[in-house]
Amino acid sequence: MEQQLQLLKEEALTKIENAISVKELNDVRVSYLGKKGPITDLLKGMGKLPAEERPKMGALVNVVRESVTESLEARMILLEEQAINEQLAKEAIDVTLPGRPVQTGNHHPLTRVVDEIEDFFISMGYEIAEGPEVEKDYYNFEALNLPKGHPARDMQDSFYISEDVLLRTHTSPVQARTMEAKGGEAIKIICPGKVYRRDSDDATHSHQFTQIEGLVVGENITMSDLKGTLDLFAKKMFGEEREIRLRPSFFPFTEPSVEMDISCFKCGGDGCNVCKKTGWIEILGAGMVHPNVLRMAGYDPSAVTGFAFGMGPERIAMLRYGVEDIRHFYTNDIRFISQFHRSEA
Ligand code: FA5
Numbered sequence: 500m501e502q503q504l505q506l507l508k509e510e511a512l513t514k515i516e517n518a519i520s521v522k523e524l525n526d527v528r529v530s531y532l533g534k535k536g537p538i539t540d541l542l543k544g545m546g547k548l549p550a551e552e553r554p555k556m557g558a559l560v561n562v563v564r565e566s567v568t569e570s571l572e573a574r575m576i577l578l579e580e581q582a583i584n585e586q587l588a589k590e591a592i593d594v595t596l597p598g599r600p601v602q603t604g605n606h607h608p609l610t611r612v613v614d615e616i617e618d619f620f621i622s623m624g625y626e627i628a629e630g631p632e633v634e635k636d637y638y639n640f641e642a643l644n645l646p647k648g649h650p651a652r653d654m655q656d657s658f659y660i661s662e663d664v665l666l667r668t669h670t671s672p673v674q675a676r677t678m679e680a681k682g683g684e685a686i687k688i689i690c691p692g693k694v695y696r697r698d699s700d701d702a703t704h705s706h707q708f709t710q711i712e713g714l715v716v717g718e719n720i721t722m723s724d725l726k727g728t729l730d731l732f733a734k735k736m737f738g739e740e741r742e743i744r745l746r747p748s749f750f751p752f753t754e755p756s757v758e759m760d761i762s763c764f765k766c767g768g769d770g771c772n773v774c775k776k777t778g779w780i781e782i783l784g785a786g787m788v789h790p791n792v793l794r795m796a797g798y799d800p801s802a803v804t805g806f807a808f809g810m811g812p813e814r815i816a817m818l819r820y821g822v823e824d825i826r827h828f829y830t831n832d833i834r835f836i837s838q839f840h841r842s843e844a
Contacts, residue, residue: 500541500548500556507537508563515570521578528571538564608839609709609828612816613691616711619735620689623728625713628688630673632695636663638672642679643752644791651751656697666695670712671752674788674807677714678796685717686805691812702824709812716788716798716805722755725785725806733761733782736815740767744779753786753807764818773818780818783810 511531518524530536541560545553606614617627630638636647645652655668673690690712698704715724726745733741741764745757760781763774770776785808790800798805813825820839822828827835 501559504541504559504563507531507541508566511567512570515567515574518574518578521575521582524571524574524578531567532564532571538567605836605839607828607836608816608820608822609812611839612812612819613709613711615736616732616810616812616815617689617691619732620713623731625687625689628673628677628690629692630667630670630676630690632667632693633660634665634667634672636665638675639665639667639669642675642792642795643671644789644795645751649751651749658695658697667692668696669694669809670710671807671809673712674714674752675792675796678716678793678798681716683798683803685803687715687717689713700826702826703814703817705813705825705829707829708825711810711812713785713808714788714805715807716793716803718803720787720804720806722787722806725787725808728806729759729783729785729808733759736819737761737764742768745785748784748786750784750786752789752792754789756784756786759783759785759808782815783808785809 511527514527514531515524518527531538533539538560542557545557545560548556621627639657640649640652641647657668658666660666670690670692673688673692677686677688677690692710693707694710695707698706700706713728715728726743729745730743733743740762742762744760744762746760748756748758750756758781760779762768763771763778763780765771765773766778768778770778774780785806788805788807793800793803793805813828816822816828817825
């Protein structure tokens, strides 16, 4: 029996040594030390031995069992360590690899131009005023010296919601609303916002577009204040060397009315495709607030005067970025929008 025990031990130690995975080693442990294993069998068979041999054999079996258990434990530590190292090697991350690029958003080119115009006028002491896009006929037309039936209403083809309510066709109604609310006080505001006209969409027209209105009302406001303001604005937006010219025009709510052109920033005035060979580019409409408009809003035209201007930021953005079709601003083609990266601002 002693010999049998010795053989068993050697066999178990060899299997332990040869086990190359934690699972394999566990199988060896169960097969030798488990309830149905040979060592347990031997212990169970002790009863059949003569009484005087039992202590000696019992001690021998225990020595073998301890020896097998010890080498199992030692091998287990080794194999577990190996398994962890293999897993670590498999899951290793190369922190020196370049990162995946993260897609960042940009400001829409129109938002940028509007922000820039706002910043300029805020730096000149203007405040921002807002008004509703669904507007009363009164503020959109009547309070601006365009009574019902006035032929100049045809200049702005409108989306009517009811007889007296429409989608505003320009930001000028904010002039009338602000004057009415200020009750005779001095005013210096710009009003950015969306406007709507029944124009057919084409490369330079959209049925919905943006305008920025300006209004200054106070004592001794003159045409030269208007011209000086617009000159500074043109230089800020299109470069220090820009010149402006004011051409006579007509708007029912201003008298006199003008249209402002800037010297072409592409050819400098020689004539090119941007300025249609004229050397000048039309940018906005403006004028001195009509006395009727002041009067209707509760101001005394003999005591105060004012100037107003209105421009389309789409047109400015098209000129600034060389965009040839206004519809690009609204069709949200990511290939178009992503060209205006922050770093180019
Ligand atoms: C007006 O709307 C006046 N309210 C501007 C004004 C304000 C004059 C204050 C005097 C005093 P006009 O209809 O010209 O004016 O429009 C102003 C600008 O809006 C134009 O120069 C153009 O840039 C833009 N615009 C007009 N119609 C369209 C359209 N369908 N699509 C895109 N932009 C347009």
